[in-house]
Amino acid sequence: MIESLYHPTESFFVGIAEIRNEHNLSMKEILKLAQKNPDNIMAVQFLNSSLIAGTLHLVSAAQNALNAWLGQYAISRSLDVEIILYSSAQRQISVALDQFGLKDRLDTVALVLIGTEKKEIQTFLDRFEEQIGPFVFPPFASSKERMDSIMEHFDISVLEITALTSKSDIESRWIALSKCVASRVSLVAVDS
Structure with a gap:
């Protein structure tokens, strides 16, 4: 999946995928x-996919990370x-890496790419799939x-989910949960 990221003067794109670790690569190999x-690929971040609340979660993390990076209020030097700080809704790098970083023997991994050329993002997605x-x-x-x-990790209550949807089916609740996580991700920039 490739989405546009908002910026008033430049074009940026994010590529997001969940990839099955079919070749059983180690953390170091990945x-x-x-x-x-x-040069037109600004960031490549692999994540443990187990706590990812859908693509909205990662689009929000990518947008917020890009805003922090370009707005010169980034927490990290890269x-x-x-991206991993915002994905985990953490301000401490070690905690974010512990919770969302890669580990050996993961069945699937999440991938977030940020770049300036949509075609190059697709090329990299295809390369990593291969x-x-x-x-x-x-x-x-x-x-x-x-x-x-995910609800436990991000401290999201059932009450928050039901505030966004009155439906009880899993897909409606999943969409509501994704929105709650995207909200938590956005708070990293203002959290002190």
């Missing part, structure tokens, strides 16, 4: 794949690390266990 980027394994479709699928873990 991270090594992210080291060589052309856009890649800024090197790691196929894309999971739909990405970051909802399940009761996943929702419970």
Whole structure:
């Protein structure tokens, strides 16, 4: 999935995917794949996908990380690390890496790319699919266990979910949860 990120004067794009670790790559092997980027790829961040609340979660994290980076209020020294900070809704790098960073033997990994050329983002998505394994479709699928873990991690109550939807089916609740997480992600910039 490729989306445009908002910026008043420049064009930026985010590529997001959940990739099945079909080749059973280690954490070091996956991270090594992210080291060589052309100039128009600004950030490549692999994440543990277990606490990702859908693509909205990562689009929000990417937009907020880009805003912090370009607005010169970034917490870290790299856009890649800024993405993991916002994805985890943390201000401490070590905590963010512990909670959302890669670990060995993950079945799936989340990928966030930020760049200035949509075509280059697609090329990198395809390259990582070839090197790691196929894309999971739909990405970051909802399940009761996943929702419970995400709600616990981000301290989201059932009351918050029901404030956004009166429906009780899992998909409606998943969408509401994604919105709650996106809200938490946005608070990193103003949290002190």
